[in-house]
Amino acid sequence: MRMRAPACWFPVALLAVALMAPVAAGAAVLKATLIAPGDDPRLERSRLERSYLGHPGGPLSEGLEVALEETKFELEAAGAEVALATAPAASIEAARAAAVAAEKNGAAVLLTDLPAEWTLAVADAVKLPVLNLSDASDRLRQQDCRARMFHLAPSERMRSDALAQTLVSRKWSKLLLLVGGSPQDALRAATVQASIKRYGLQVVASKPFKLSADPRERDLANPLLLTAGNNYDAVWVVDSDGEFARTLPYRTVLPRPVVGDGGLVALAWHAQFERYGAPQVSRRFAKAAKRPMTAQDWAAWMAGKALAAAAIAAPKGPNAAWAQAIARSALDGSKGTGLSFRAWDGQLRQPMLLTDGQGVIAQAPAEGVLHPRNVLDTLGADAPEKLCPNAR
Structure with a gap:
């Protein structure tokens, strides 16, 4: 048997359309x-x-x-x-x-x-x-x-605080800090130092690195030379460009994690x-x-x-x-x-x-x-x- 719509359906439907139309027009x-x-x-x-x-x-x-x-x-x-x-x-x-x-x-x-x-x-x-x-x-x-x-x-500061908290939670308290040569890297390294201080970590050494096409400066970006001579729990690398940082993990003298702009990175x-x-x-x-x-x-x-x-x-x-x-x-x-x-x-x-x-x-x-x-x-x-x- 064919069902008929309730008599009240049509006015209600028309009223709903009428109410919606001004909203769309005057959004x-x-x-x-x-x-x-x-x-x-x-x-x-x-x-x-x-x-x-x-x-x-x-x-x-x-x-x-x-x-x-x-x-x-x-x-x-x-x-x-x-x-x-x-x-x-x-x-x-x-x-x-x-x-x-x-x-x-x-x-x-x-x-x-x-x-x-x-x-x-x-x-x-x-x-x-x-x-x-x-x-x-x-x-x-x-x-x-x-x-x-x-x-x-x-x-x-939020990114460096996040990394510092993570290091503290894993008891990786002694850090080797590697910093690039750009002005931006210098500013970001100061921020990293503030986070390290805030969470009670220790920088055992801070070393600069430099990527260069000049053969005479090749050693300035040599991971083995940069990570030798110190005992540390992790290496924190500050590299705004990212080219050096992405090649650093698994190339350190000691078998240690890399954090910062390479290895373990804090992101949104x-x-x-x-x-x-x-x-x-x-x-x-x-x-x-x-x-x-x-x-x-x-x-x-x-x-x-x-x-x-x-x-x-x-x-x-x-x-x-x-x-x-x-x-x-x-x-x-x-x-x-x-x-x-x-x-x-x-x-x-x-x-x-x-x-x-x-x-x-x-x-x-x-x-x-x-x-x-x-x-x-x-x-x-x-x-x-x-x-x-x-x-x-």
Whole structure:
């Protein structure tokens, strides 16, 4: 027998359609602009082929797009939308001009995949909140911080604290420190020393290394010479470029682990992380981008989720309201705990993953590490250590 729909079904259905139509038509749009290098040397084919741990694997716009696609239904249900634009910048002046142009065109939030100086130039050129997706410089979170700047990528101090906690948990307390010759390596080595001091480790010797095509300088990057003459539990290598660090494991005089920028590395993400729904995140990204998800991609993905959360909150008023909405966001990063932004430096609290490139070996904070309020604040500068004069 043929069943007839209840008489009340048609009015109810029409009413639902009528209610949904104005929402779609009048959706609140959050305009955001990503400013990134126009010709990024980090994305040169030779570098991408080597897959350096901790280095980007492709454009960060791909992580943003995956996040916005995932939150599309939630945005539609809230009558909100995120419109993402990209702006290439070949210089600090171009980055500043792109920021000003984006603000004039109605952008409410800027995102940057830029060096520290360029990021500061962008933040100072506009009155918009700025999401830093990639630069790990501690000074952006400390003495050079900005009240409307948020950091999705972990800081250098967070990475070194994660490694230090891991070394302490394994009782590898005596360290040989190998440091590259670039100014960036010198700054990062100072950060490593701060983490070593914070967690009571000991540097038995600190030695510089130098990669060179000059045969007379070949010994300056000889692992056997560099790792001889001392007794140590682990070798900590600081190599921003990554070329020396990736060849160091299994080439030391003593059979000891290598950590830092080679061997065991602390990262925000690794595609082989297998807990808390992480495999599904990595699969969705790999399907969309045709490559594995890196730590930088995860930071961009989290930025997309922060944008969606702000759009759904739909703050009214000046741009400061958007910054407040982002600051209050409670985010899920598929790392097993809720993530939030620190009030004193704009850094996203997050667990760190320790990986050798093949899989995730451990997580930080390490088991047994305690904090009076939030154990995630054992990674990076805690509130009593803040140097940010513009803390919220």
